Amino acid sequence: MSLAFALEAASARRGGGEVLHAASLAGRPGEVLGVVGANGAGKTTLLRVALGLQPLSGGAARLAGRDVGRLSEPARAALAAYLPQERRVGWNLPAWRVASLGAAHRPPAEARARAQAALARVGLAELAGRGVLDMSGGERGRVLLARVLAARSPLIMADEPAAGLDPDAQLLALELLREEAARGACVVLTLHDLSLAVRACDRLAVLSQGRLVADGPPREALTPAVLAEAFRLEGRIEETAAGLVVAARRRRAHDTRASASAGLSAKPAP
Amino acid sequence: MSALRLNGGLLLLLLAAMAAGLWFGETHLSAAQLQSAFTDPASPPGEILWRIRAPRTVAAAVVGAALGLAGAVMQGLLRNPLADPGVLGVSGGAGLGAALSISLGLGAFAGAVEGAALVAALVTGVVLTALAARFREPETLILFGVALSAFTGALTSLVFNFSPSPVTLAEVFSWLLGSVANRDWSDIGRELAPMAVGAGLCAYAARGLVMLSLGEETAAMSGLPMARLRAAAVAGASLLTGAAVAMAGIVGFVGLAAPHLVRAGAGADPGRVLAPSAISGALLLVLADLAARVIPTDLELKLGVVTALFGAPLFAMIAWRAARSWRG
Numbered sequence: 001m002s003l004a005f006a007l008e009a010a011s012a013r014r015g016g017g018e019v020l021h022a023a024s025l026a027g028r029p030g031e032v033l034g035v036v037g038a039n040g041a042g043k044t045t046l047l048r049v050a051l052g053l054q055p056l057s058g059g060a061a062r063l064a065g066r067d068v069g070r071l072s073e074p075a076r077a078a079l080a081a082y083l084p085q086e087r088r089v090g091w092n093l094p095a096w097r098v099a100s101l102g103a104a105h106r107p108p109a110e111a112r113a114r115a116q117a118a119l120a121r122v123g124l125a126e127l128a129g130r131g132v133l134d135m136s137g138g139e140r141g142r143v144l145l146a147r148v149l150a151a152r153s154p155l156i157m158a159d160e161p162a163a164g165l166d167p168d169a170q171l172l173a174l175e176l177l178r179e180e181a182a183r184g185a186c187v188v189l190t191l192h193d194l195s196l197a198v199r200a201c202d203r204l205a206v207l208s209q210g211r212l213v214a215d216g217p218p219r220e221a222l223t224p225a226v227l228a229e230a231f232r233l234e235g236r237i238e239e240t241a242a243g244l245v246v247a248a249r250r251r252r253a254h255d256t257r258a259s260a261s262a263g264l265s266a267k268p269a270p
Numbered sequence: 271m272s273a274l275r276l277n278g279g280l281l282l283l284l285l286a287a288m289a290a291g292l293w294f295g296e297t298h299l300s301a302a303q304l305q306s307a308f309t310d311p312a313s314p315p316g317e318i319l320w321r322i323r324a325p326r327t328v329a330a331a332v333v334g335a336a337l338g339l340a341g342a343v344m345q346g347l348l349r350n351p352l353a354d355p356g357v358l359g360v361s362g363g364a365g366l367g368a369a370l371s372i373s374l375g376l377g378a379f380a381g382a383v384e385g386a387a388l389v390a391a392l393v394t395g396v397v398l399t400a401l402a403a404r405f406r407e408p409e410t411l412i413l414f415g416v417a418l419s420a421f422t423g424a425l426t427s428l429v430f431n432f433s434p435s436p437v438t439l440a441e442v443f444s445w446l447l448g449s450v451a452n453r454d455w456s457d458i459g460r461e462l463a464p465m466a467v468g469a470g471l472c473a474y475a476a477r478g479l480v481m482l483s484l485g486e487e488t489a490a491m492s493g494l495p496m497a498r499l500r501a502a503a504v505a506g507a508s509l510l511t512g513a514a515v516a517m518a519g520i521v522g523f524v525g526l527a528a529p530h531l532v533r534a535g536a537g538a539d540p541g542r543v544l545a546p547s548a549i550s551g552a553l554l555l556v557l558a559d560l561a562a563r564v565i566p567t568d569l570e571l572k573l574g575v576v577t578a579l580f581g582a583p584l585f586a587m588i589a590w591r592a593a594r595s596w597r598g
C-alpha cells in the first residue's frame with residue numbers, strides 16, 4: 001500500500017536551534033495517526049515539514065511518494081489538507097464561504113454544496129450564513145474543521161483539532177476525522193489530551209524534544225517509560241468502561257533527576 | 271446585495287457626480303452656454319467644459335478609482351482594515367520623486383515631475399515586491415512599509431532643507447498637497463497605461479486574497495500560486511498608487527475609506543470588494559474635487575486637504591459602525 005506521507009530522517013531548525021532531529025515517520029491511507037508530545041516537542045514542526053511548509057535541514061519529506069519540495073502548489077493541494085492551529089480569520093466571512101475554501105479547486109456550485117454538507121457534519125448547518133467573527137471560538141473552530149472536511153483530501157493533517165472545543169465537540173471532531181480515515185484518508189493529528197489520543201488514534205508517534213521516542217499502537221507507544229520521558233508523567237494506560245484512559249500524575253523533582261540519571265533511552269519503536 | 275446591482279448603482283452615482291463636476295465650477299455656465307459647449311467645443315464655454323472641467327473631473331475619477339482599488343488590495347493582502355495605498359511607503363516614494371524633480375528645476379518640462387514620481391513609486395514598489403516575496407507575514411511587511419515611509423519622508427525633508435528658493439519650496443509643498451486642477455488630457459493619458467497594468471495585476475491577485483484571510487499557511491496549502499499572487503498584489507497596488515500620486519499628488523483617506531464604504535454591500539470577501547472599492551473611490555474623489563471647487567474660499571482648496579478634512583471624520587464614523595466586523 002502506498003504511503004500518504006513519509007518523513008525520512010527529517011530534521012528542521014527554527015530560531016537557530018534544531019527542533020526536529022532525524023524523525024522517520026509515515027502514514028498509510030485509512031489510519032489515524034496521533035502525534036503527541038509536551039509543549040515545544042516539535043509536533044507542529046513535524047506536520048509543517050511533512051507538508052513542505054517549512055524547509056528541512058536534513059532528510060526527506062514525501063507526499064504519496066513524491067518529494068514535497070518538488071510538488072507544484074496544485075499538486076500538493078490535491079494530496080493534502082491542513083488545519084493549522086491558528087484559528088484567526090481576517091474578515092467576517094460567512095461560515096459557508098470559509099468551508100467552501102476547502103474545495104476551492106472545484107467549481108463554485110460543487111464547492112458550496114460540499115461546504116454545506118461539511119457544515120452539517122460539524123453541526124453548524126443552521127449557522128451557514130453567519131459571519132465567522134460573530135461566532136464563538138469553538139464554533140469558528142468547527143467551521144475551520146468543516147473546511148478541511150470539504151476538501152475530501154487523501155491526507156488530512158490537523159494541528160490540535162480539539163483545542164478550544166467543548167467536550168462534546170471534541171469527541172465529534174475526532175469522530176469526523178475517524179470517518180475521514182474510514183473513507184480511506186490518512187489522518188494525522190496532534191493532540192494534547194492523551195486520553196483523547198489513545199481513544200481516537202490507531203497509532204501514536206511520541207515526540208520528546210524534537211526526537212521521535214515511540215511509534216506504535218497507543219498501548220505500545222505510551223509505556224510508563226515513554227510517559228516519564230516525553231511528558232514527565234508517572235502513570236500508564238488503563239482500560240475503563242469509557243475506553244482507554246491515561247492515568248498519570250506529575251513526577252516529582254527527584255524522580256525526574258532519577259530518570260535522567262537512569263538514562264531513559266530515546267529509541268524509536270520500529 | 272448582488273455584485274451587479276452594487277457596482278451598477280455605484281456607477282450611476284459616479285456618472286451623476288461626474289455630470290455635476292462638469293456643471294459646477296468657478297464660472298457659472300447658463301443652459302444656453304452649456305448647449306453651445308456641446309455643439310461647438312471650440313467656443314469659450316466649450317473650452318471651459320472640455321479643456322478644464324472634463325479632464326479635471328476624469329482625473330479625479332481615475333485617481334480615486336486607482337486609490338480605492340489599491341486600498342482594497344492592501345487591506346486584503348495585509349488582512350488589516352487600517353491599511354491604505356500609502357501604508358507600504360509607495361506614496362512617500364512617489365512624493366520624494368516629485369519633490370526632488372521640482373527642486374532640480376525639472377518642473378518646467380512637461381511630464382517630468384509626474385515621470386519622476388512614477389519612477390520613484392516603481393522603485394519603491396520593486397523593493398516592496400522583493401520584501402513581500404521573502405517575508406510572508408503581513409506584520410513584517412507593514413513594518414517594512416513604515417520604515418520605507420519614514421525614510422522617504424526623511425529624504426523629502428532633506429529636499430526641503432536644501433531647497434534653493436522659497437518659491438521652489440512652495441511649489442513642492444503645493445504639489446504634495448494633492449490636486450487635479452489644471453490637469454489636461456495628456457496628463458491623464460500618460461498614467462492610464464501603468465494604472466491599467468496595476469488594475470490587471472490586482473484583478474489577478476483577487477482570488478488569493480480570500481485565501482489569505484485564513485492565514486498564510488492555509489493559503490499556501492490551497493493550491494493557489496500564493497507567491498505569484500502576493501507579488502502581483504504588491505506590484506499592482508504600487509503601480510496604481512504611484513500613477514495616482516504622479517497624476518494628483520498625495521491624496522489621503524480615499525484608499526482607506528473606499529473599501530469600508532462598500533463592505534456592507536459587497537460582503538466581507540476581500541476579492542469581491544475590489545471592483546466596488548474602485549468605483550466608490552472614484553465617486554469619493556469626484557465629490558471631493560467638486561467640494562474643493564464650490565466651497566467659497568479665496569484660494570481654491572487643495573484636493574488632499576478636502577479628502578483629509580471630510581475623510582477623517584467620515585472614516586471615524588465608518589470605523590465605529592464597522593468595528594464589529596473587524597474583530598479577530
